[in-house]
Amino acid sequence: MTSEIMEQADRVIAKTYKRFPVVLSKGSGCTLFDTDGRRYTDFVAGIAVCNLGHSHAGIAQALSSQAQTLWHVSNLYYTIPQVELADWLVQHSFADRAFFCNSGAEANEAAIKLARKFFNERGESQRFRIITMEQSFHGRTMATLSATGQDKIKKGFEPVLEGFDYIPFNDPEALRTKIDSSTCAVMIEPIQGEGGVRCPDSGYLKAVRQICDQTGVLLIFDEIQTGMGRTGRLFAYEHFGVEPDIMTLAKALANGLPIGAMMAKEQVAEAFGPGTHASTFGGSRGLQNPCPGQRNQPGT
Ligand SMILES: Cc1ncc(COP(=O)(O)O)c(C=O)c1O
Numbered sequence: 161m162t163s164e165i166m167e168q169a170d171r172v173i174a175k176t177y178k179r180f181p182v183v184l185s186k187g188s189g190c191t192l193f194d195t196d197g198r199r200y201t202d203f204v205a206g207i208a209v210c211n212l213g214h215s216h217a218g219i220a221q222a223l224s225s226q227a228q229t230l231w232h233v234s235n236l237y238y239t240i241p242q243v244e245l246a247d248w249l250v251q252h253s254f255a256d257r258a259f260f261c262n263s264g265a266e267a268n269e270a271a272i273k274l275a276r277k278f279f280n281e282r283g284e285s286q287r288f289r290i291i292t293m294e295q296s297f298h299g300r301t302m303a304t305l306s307a308t309g310q311d312k313i314k315k316g317f318e319p320v321l322e323g324f325d326y327i328p329f330n331d332p333e334a335l336r337t338k339i340d341s342s343t344c345a346v347m348i349e350p351i352q353g354e355g356g357v358r359c360p361d362s363g364y365l366k367a368v369r370q371i372c373d374q375t376g377v378l379l380i381f382d383e384i385q386t387g388m389g390r391t392g393r394l395f396a397y398e399h400f401g402v403e404p405d406i407m408t409l410a411k412a413l414a415n416g417l418p419i420g421a422m423m424a425k426e427q428v429a430e431a432f433g434p435g436t437h438a439s440t441f442g443g444s445r446g447l448q449n450p451c452p453g454q455r456n457q458p459g460t
Pocket residue numbers: 207263264265266268297298299300349353354382383384385410411
C-alpha cells in the first residue's frame with residue numbers, strides 16, 4: 161500500500177518536491193501516523209502552519225459547522241466571520257485594515273501592489289522599486305520570487321520582474337545607500353526563515369524603521385512564517401519595538417486551511433479602492449466563531 165501510493169505519486173504529481181518516503185494518514189496534536197502505523201512527532205508543524213496541532217477538535221467543529229451553514233461568498237457581500245476575523249487582526253496588530261487571500265505569496269503580491277499603488281495615487285509613479293534582503297524568501301509567484309533574495313529560487317524563470325533591489329540583511333548602511341527617489345518600500349522578514357534562520361541584530365529593525373521614516377519609504381514586514389505566535393509573541397515585530405506600514409500573514413493563520421492576509425495602516429490601505437485588487441476565494445475567509453460565547457476569537 162505504502163509503496164504503491166509513492167509510486168502512484170511519482171507518476172501523477174508534479175515533481176516540484178523531493179518527498180520523504182513516508183505516507184501520512186492521520187494526525188492528532190503534534191503526533192502524526194503513517195500508513196504502516198509508525199508515529200512521528202511533527203516538530204515543524206507542517207511548514208510552520210499547524211500551531212494548534214493536527215485535527216484540533218475546535219477547528220474541526222468550526223469548519224464542519226461552517227461548511228453546513230454558508231459555503232462560499234464572494235467579496236461582493238458581507239459575512240460575519242470575515243468581518244470578525246479582520247476585526248480581531250486589527251485589534252491585535254498595528255494595522256487598520258485586512259485584505260484576505262489564499263496564501264503567503266498572494267499576501268505578498270498584495271503588499272507589493274499596495275506599495276506601488278500608494279505612491280501612484282500620490283502622483284509619484286516613478287517610486288515603484290522595492291528593496292528586499294539577500295537570503296530572503298517571499299514566495300514562488302513571479303513577483304514574489306523576483307522579490308526573493310536567493311538566486312536558486314529564480315533560476316530558470318528569468319527574466320524576473322523589474323523593480324527589486326537586494327541588500328544584505330542586518331546592514332542599515334546598505335539600506336541607507338540603496339534607497340533613492342525610485343524606492344517605494346522595503347520588504348523584510350523580521351526574522352529570516354528560509355535562507356537559514358537569521359535574527360536581526362539588536363537595533364537593526366529600529367534603524368530600518370527610522371531610515372524608512374526619514375525617506376518616506378513604506379516598511380513591509382513579511383510575517384508569513386514568524387506571525388501568529390511562532391516566535392512567542394503574536395507577531396515577531398512586537399519583540400523589536402517597531403511597527404511596519406504593511407504586514408503579510410499566512411501559514412499558521414488558519415492552522416492549515418489556505419488563507420493569507422495583507423494588513424495595512426489606514427493611510428496606506430486607502431490606496432486600494434474598489435476594483436484595484438481582488439481574490440475570488442478571499443471573500444469566504446473566516447469561520448463562525450469556533451469558541452461560542454467568546455467574541456473576538458480568531459476565526460480561520
Ligand atoms: C517568509 C515567507 N514568505 C512567503 C512565503 C510563501 O508562502 P506560501 O507558500 O503560502 O505562498 C513563505 C513560505 O514558506 C515564507 O516563509
